[in-house]
Amino acid sequence: MQDPGECEMSKVLVLNASYEPLNITSWRRAVVLVIKGKAEQIEHREQLIYPDFPLPTVIRLRHYVRIPYKEIPLTRRNLLHRDNHTCQYCGYAGDGLTLDHVLPRSRGGGDSWENIVSACVRCNVKKGSRTPKEAQMPLTNPPRKPHSSLYFEISRHVRGGVHQEWRRYVIGLN
Ligand SMILES: [Zn+2]
Known part of the structure; x- marks a missing residue:
């Protein structure tokens, strides 16, 4: 054996x-x-x-x-996996991804599957404290909770x- x-x-x-x-x-x-x-x-x-x-x-x-039913913990690792380790604004795939609040925290955006996406540093900085619409940076996939x-x-x-x-x-x- x-x-x-x-x-x-x-x-x-x-x-x-x-x-x-x-x-x-x-x-x-x-x-x-x-x-x-x-x-x-x-x-x-x-x-x-x-x-x-x-x-x-x-x-x-x-x-x-x-x-x-089992809840999936909202962690950095799980969020990156959901987004296939890809920036949800420009499609960059690779190291150094950050997490971006779609509706910024400063404007009441919370921590949830629907409000956090993977973003490269460049897009995260460029978007700043704006919504994707205001920044004219549409999301490639609407963020969702994994089913x-x-x-x-x-x-x-x-x-x-x-x-x-x-x-x-x-x-x-x-
Ligand atoms: Zn990007």
Whole structure:
């Protein structure tokens, strides 16, 4: 047996009985679910963890589970991820991005998913304490609250390039 450890590679996407993504789990937990007959293996890697037992990468539960709602924390990391690490004014993608309040704080703009966007330093300074309209700097995407923390988490893995095979189980993943 070859222990895959706890790296990103060894994470497993768990699908509900309906084939909708349910959560992301460790390979150990996924293997236990499969061995206990609670889940079936949908996709796997070449690597064997036991003789005749390849390392799963996608499994599906045999019984439907209701999905609880989970709040996504409003953090810099999560905001940058939502905006694909791109300035929402000029499209610059790269290091040194800042967070910009669409309606400036000085004018009552709050901290929310709808009022904070990623912006490069240049755009942030240029916009100053104006609204996008006043500054004539339209946003490329209207800022929104991500609709599901799971999709958010999955898109991070897929964009990271490690779990491309998960993409086909997620509708509307950008
Ligand atoms: Zn910019």
